[in-house]
Amino acid sequence: MAQQHLDRLTAVDASFLAQEGPASHMHIGGLVICEGPAPGYEEMLDHIRTRLHLVPRYRQRLAQPPLETGRPLWVDDPTFNLEYHVRQTALPSPGSEDQLMRLVARIMSQQLDRSKPLWEMWIIEGLDDGGFALISKTHHAMVDGISGVDLATVMFDLSPVPPEVPHSDEPWQPRHEPTGAELVAGGAIGLARAAAGATASALGIVRNPQATLRALGEAAEGLGEVAWAGLNPAPATPLNVEIGPHRRYRVVRNRLEDFKEVKNAFGGTVNDVVLTVVSGALRDWLHSRGMRTEGLELRALVPVSTRAQDEKGDLGNRITVMRGPLPVYIGDPIARLRAVKASMDGLKESKQAVGAEVLTGVQSFAPPTILAQASRLNFSTRLFNLIVTNVPGPQLPLYVRGREMHDVFPVAFLPKGHSLAIAIMSYNGQMNFGLLGDYDALPDLDRIGDGIEASLAELLALARRRKAPAKASANGASRVGSPV
Missing domain, CATH: 3.30.559.10 (Chloramphenicol acetyltransferase-like domain)
Known part of the structure; x- marks a missing residue:
């Protein structure tokens, strides 16, 4: 062999x-x-x-x-x-x-x-x-x-x-x-490669010190923001409890066009609308549990791909994370969307994602036992309340052995102390949600699924109401100048 x-x-x-x-x-x-x-x-x-x-x-x-x-x-x-x-x-x-x-x-x-x-x-x-x-x-x-x-x-x-x-032509042989x-040698070679990468970076410092100083400054700011996030934990909620091994699963079908219609009416991105809809659903669910939401902002762990265009299709993870806002304290859906947009714009301008990437780079040199502790800190309950991940999929139909794929729903995972994860995937005009919940902690998972449908419907109705007067005004203006 x-x-x-x-x-x-x-x-x-x-x-x-x-x-x-x-x-x-x-x-x-x-x-x-x-x-x-x-x-x-x-x-x-x-x-x-x-x-x-x-x-x-x-x-x-x-x-x-x-x-x-x-x-x-x-x-x-x-x-x-x-x-x-x-x-x-x-x-x-x-x-x-x-x-x-x-x-x-x-x-x-x-x-x-x-x-x-x-x-x-x-x-x-x-x-x-x-x-x-x-x-x-x-x-x-x-x-x-x-x-x-x-x-x-x-x-x-x-x-x-x-x-x-x-x-x-040759059959696969292991x-x-x-x-x-x-x-042991394979592990040593991997460590040597990481060290070689560090050496290459060091040579880059010598060749371009100004760019390196800027990058180091950004990294330092990023580490500071990650440290600040650790000192300002996510609020305690019924979502963050001990979980067992068993799961519940619920799907919600939506149209991508509806999310785009809302963001075109009020600004922001499709992802901003997603976080706003999730916030509305969680606000309703918390109220159904008898919990007050005044002044309460949940935090979503939002994975961000750092995979370059020329790395598409490569195996392995190229991801970092940001903590996205879920302002469940805001009852008005448009105000909620604007708050999400403002916060997400600030996160993108901040160095939080850079800081998370720097920590990952440091871990490349960590022995496995230290790495295990560091990874548990990354998914600490203190930092976020739930995972919300939005994966863009192909906007054309796919087939399996000639059979068309009608629906696709993603399934995320539940870290320790987190009873809910929401994954979203767009495909061929759809924007489908997959809700994974702990079996015992979330017997009312359907309430959150229903809340997502209701929250999007409310925003969509407001977007169409806003568009209707503008259309009527435009039609009136054209009639004023038209011949009798």
Whole structure:
């Protein structure tokens, strides 16, 4: 067998492993609903098998160097079995959407086996409309949301007729399992590469001291803002409680056009409207729990991709985070949107994201035990109340073996002490929300889902009311100057 190239996990990827616990699963995923009937199981296996070479990580498992001499490495799994990772089941009659959501929640409640490649895919038949569903589940250490969208080319096509995919003439053969000495050496090589990167940076300082001083100043400001955030914790809420291993899942369908209509009427970005809608839903939910919201602003952890254009499709995480505002104290939806916009504009101008990236760079040199503690601090309950992540998807229809994908709903994860995560993904004119909740802490998860629908409908009605007088005024002006 060929010598195995050992690929060490990045600091961010390793941190996702360190944060996982019995109740805090660090996998992410998605629910895809397609027109039926479903392809046969063997057909789906062949479809995936012919494309797996495009994502070699899917045939790799974790390997830990002896005595924690470095971060884990990715190595070929010598016992890789596609049938283990791709599973098939069916909903009992009638195959309702509620039944499908319960199945998603059950699948997401089970941790991935770390002795195997960290992914699963489930083919779900028996939907009441005759269609079928795909449920994907991938550990966050393996792929982040943005690169995950790019890697959808493994499964999805742009046309009903699947294109020919170039493939190797030789069947896949795992490279030999590395010895303990090779794993130690692999960790050392990874550390040397990080040191080489630091040396290159140092040479850059000599060549361009003014630019370096500016960058150092920004980094210092950023670290200061991250430290300030740590000293000003997120407020205590019913969202931030001890969680168990079991989950609930709820989806909300929306139109991307509606979010754009609101932001065009009142300013801001689509993401500002998303945070405003989430704020309105959480305000209603807190009131239903008997909690007062005067002066209360929740904080959302908003992941931001730092992946460059030429890195699209690369494996591994290139993300940093910002803490977005959720001003649940504001009852008026337009005032709430303006407050979100002002805060988000300030965050973008601040150095908070730069500071988070600097901390990640420092962690690149940290031994695994120190890294584990640092990663837990990054997802500390003190810093935020819930994750809200918005992933842009393709704005054209995709197909699986000639069947059109009708809906896609993302699934985030729940860090320790966080009972709710909201993931949003746009696709082909849709703007769909996936709400993941702790089973025991959020028996009223549907209330938050209903609140998202109501909050968007309220903003949309106000946007259209604002547009109507302008249109009437324009029509009146044109009539004044028209011939009789």
